[in-house]
Amino acid sequence: EHFTNLTFGEADADSMIAEYNVIGTKKGTNVYLSEELNPISSYPDEAMEGLAKVFQDYQLLSPAISAEDLLLLLESGKPSRRYTIPPYSRNGDLGLVLHILVQAAALSRGWSARICSEGMLLTAAGIKMQAKNLNAAEHRFDRRMLHSLDDREKEIYHATLGVLKKVQSAQINLKNLL
Numbered sequence: 001e002h003f004t005n006l007t008f009g010e011a012d013a014d015s016m017i018a019e020y021n022v023i024g025t026k027k028g029t030n031v032y033l034s035e036e037l038n039p040i041s042s043y044p045d046e047a048m049e050g051l052a053k054v055f056q057d058y059q060l061l062s063p064a065i066s067a068e069d070l071l072l073l074l075e076s077g078k079p080s081r082r083y084t085i086p087p088y089s090r091n092g093d094l095g096l097v098l099h100i101l102v103q104a105a106a107l108s109r110g111w112s113a114r115i116c117s118e119g120m121l122l123t124a125a126g127i128k129m130q131a132k133n134l135n136a137a138e139h140r141f142d143r144r145m146l147h148s149l150d151d152r153e154k155e156i157y158h159a160t161l162g163v164l165k166k167v168q169s170a171q172i173n174l175k176n177l178l
Contacts (some may be wrong), residue, residue, distance in 0.1 A: 010135050011110050026093070038169030039107040041075050050163030051097075058156050060094045061121075062086040074107060077118040087124040095137025096153055100160045102138060104170035 048067040069079040166172040
């Protein structure tokens with residue numbers, strides 16, 4: 001099924017490998033095997049406001065992003081303006097929030113390519129963010145446990161999960177994290 005798509009990217013390869021790795025187990029842990037896919041566009045306004053507040057409080061993007069622009073960035077890669085990962089922030093902090101959203105089945109297949117496609121997300125150096133770099137920041141947390149997060153990452157983790165507790169589909173997909 002992965003080779004029947006028009007494009008085959010890094011996210012597709014990761015999904016395929018994850019599906020292969022869970023053959024013979026009762027239930028896979030990969031988001032693409034989730035029974036409850038509920039894209040971020042269907043999240044209630046208060047959840048989007050909460051996620052935007054996490055982005056603002058931890059200065060994950062500069063300038064501060066609104067809930068509307070966050071939704072546009074994550075869904076289409078076309079927010080109203082360009083956003084930069086600030087030099088005083090870390091790609092991993094943004095990657096942690098994206099990882100939680102992927103695990104919550106809020107972001108659909110090909111999310112990183114979509115976010116980066118329009119060039120509206122820039123690195124701290126002002127260069128267009130590449131999907132592979134965004135994927136690397138997110139996949140950094142695939143096998144990491146909560147006890148190995150630093151203090152800032154733990155705060156971001158708990159703040160993001162606190163927002164997603166209000167979204168029923170996220171609760172289902174994140175039941176092992178909540």
